[in-house]
Amino acid sequence: MEINRLSKDELAYELKVRGVTDITTVSEMRSTLRHLRRLERTLDYVPPSYPFTFAEDKAAIESNIDEITQLITDFSNTMTSPEFKKIATKIAHSISRTNRSQPNASLASEKSQLLVQTKVKQFHKNAKSVKSDVDYLTASDQDSGDCSTNSDPPTRTGLSTHMLQQTIPVSPTLVKPVAVAKWNLHYNGDNRNMSVNAFIERVEEMRVARGISKENLFQSALDLFREKALIWYRANRTSYRDWDELVVGLREEFQPPDYDEKLLDEVKRRTQGSNESIGIYLSVMATLFSRFTHKISQAKQLKIIMRNLLPFYQTQLALVDITSTTQLLKLGRQLEARRTSVELYAPPPTRNRTLEPDLAYIQTQLASTSVDSRPPKSSGRTPANKTCWNCNRSGHFSKDCTQPKKKHCYKCGEPDVTVATCRRCTGNFRRTH
Numbered sequence: 001m002e003i004n005r006l007s008k009d010e011l012a013y014e015l016k017v018r019g020v021t022d023i024t025t026v027s028e029m030r031s032t033l034r035h036l037r038r039l040e041r042t043l044d045y046v047p048p049s050y051p052f053t054f055a056e057d058k059a060a061i062e063s064n065i066d067e068i069t070q071l072i073t074d075f076s077n078t079m080t081s082p083e084f085k086k087i088a089t090k091i092a093h094s095i096s097r098t099n100r101s102q103p104n105a106s107l108a109s110e111k112s113q114l115l116v117q118t119k120v121k122q123f124h125k126n127a128k129s130v131k132s133d134v135d136y137l138t139a140s141d142q143d144s145g146d147c148s149t150n151s152d153p154p155t156r157t158g159l160s161t162h163m164l165q166q167t168i169p170v171s172p173t174l175v176k177p178v179a180v181a182k183w184n185l186h187y188n189g190d191n192r193n194m195s196v197n198a199f200i201e202r203v204e205e206m207r208v209a210r211g212i213s214k215e216n217l218f219q220s221a222l223d224l225f226r227e228k229a230l231i232w233y234r235a236n237r238t239s240y241r242d243w244d245e246l247v248v249g250l251r252e253e254f255q256p257p258d259y260d261e262k263l264l265d266e267v268k269r270r271t272q273g274s275n276e277s278i279g280i281y282l283s284v285m286a287t288l289f290s291r292f293t294h295k296i297s298q299a300k301q302l303k304i305i306m307r308n309l310l311p312f313y314q315t316q317l318a319l320v321d322i323t324s325t326t327q328l329l330k331l332g333r334q335l336e337a338r339r340t341s342v343e344l345y346a347p348p349p350t351r352n353r354t355l356e357p358d359l360a361y362i363q364t365q366l367a368s369t370s371v372d373s374r375p376p377k378s379s380g381r382t383p384a385n386k387t388c389w390n391c392n393r394s395g396h397f398s399k400d401c402t403q404p405k406k407k408h409c410y411k412c413g414e415p416d417v418t419v420a421t422c423r424r425c426t427g428n429f430r431r432t433h
Contacts, residue, residue, distance in 0.1 A: 006089060011029040041239065041241075071087050181218060184208050187225055187229050188228065197291045199250075278328075
């Protein structure tokens with residue numbers, strides 16, 4: 001039974017039979033139920049008194065049977081699909097509740113009927129397997145009489161994977177199972193190369209792709225571990241009953257206690273790379289957000305993403321009201337396409353390289369006709385104080401002087417020197433004074 005696929009009412013039931021009634025949020029319910037199920041394996045665990053009447057159990061189970069029937073009627077997917085897992089979980093929960101129910105002697109037959117009805121409703125579309133399965137369940141119920149309140153129903157009265165595969169109509173699969181040992185996937189407990197969350201995600205992807213059930217995966221888990229992770233697995237594997245519980249244990253051991261806080265800091269620093277497309281960046285961020293123990297709201301996720309985009313996107317989207325990552329992805333790809341076209345822009349071909357030269361672009365020569373708006377450079381002397389450095393008279397410059405030319409510096413007027421030998425203009429004057 002997968003805890004994550006239980007409805008809120010089903011979670012509330014599982015907690016109440018274990019003595020917990022003051023939790024209201026689904027995430028807290030799931031976390032608490034996992035903890036209690038681990039606690040049940042200890043020797044000193046004493047279950048509380050069963051809190052439900054048989055009438056309450058019967059009403060809830062019959063409602064579940066109707067829902068299961070509808071789900072199976074609409075089912076057309078594979079055994080690895082979420083729909084299949086939801087059906088299997090609901091059936092397991094219904095059988096577990098039936099086994100826990102405590103009717104009096106006159107109602108005992110109704111309990112047995114409910115247990116069989118749960119299975120018959122599921123298999124009504126597969127007549128070949130109904131009779132043998134109902135006979136098996138009826139015999140099992142008469143032999144066991146199990147009404148345990150501290151554990152899930154045993155496999156012989158539960159819904160085994162083998163039975164589900166043979167009775168629920170599913171789409172055929174062409175995947176040939178590949179042994180876990182051949183996956184070339186290992187975890188050594190060192191999170192510098194691969195975090196425990198990345199490892200768990202990769203294992204689930206490989207499990208589905210290689211056609212391996214969770215039962216077989218749990219049995220072959222030894223092939224997935226190396227070094228200190230293998231040491232931990234050998235010491236603790238008997239503490240877990242299935243792969244899902246082993247995953248919880250892996251996270252508890254190899255994930256730091258302040259994981260969410262550190263991951264949030266990392267996410268806030270994860271900006272978009274200069275050559276990273278908007279699609280890849282949003283995929284990376286979505287994966288990071290999925291690894292939080294306590295989920296981040298969509299609004300907060302979007303706020304962090306928008307703040308970490310490349311400046312190009314932030315500038316272009318500044319006045320756009322982005323409400324979802326889907327909208328952001330669509331607009332981001334449009335901007336990417338526009339930026340690519342801008343980067344590929346080339347000036348028009350010259351006139352002699354076109355088939356229609358009369359329609360070719362002709363560049364206007366603005367340089368020869370335009371007026372220079374820059375102010376003219378000042379010579380340092382205005383016409384009002386004209387002094388000729390050649391004759392030392394006022395009213396004209398040396399270049400306009402009619403007197404015989406004398407040797408002088410054409411920059412400062414120093415007599416008997418040239419610009420090259422002038423101490424004032426070459427700097428020698430300052431060093432010698």
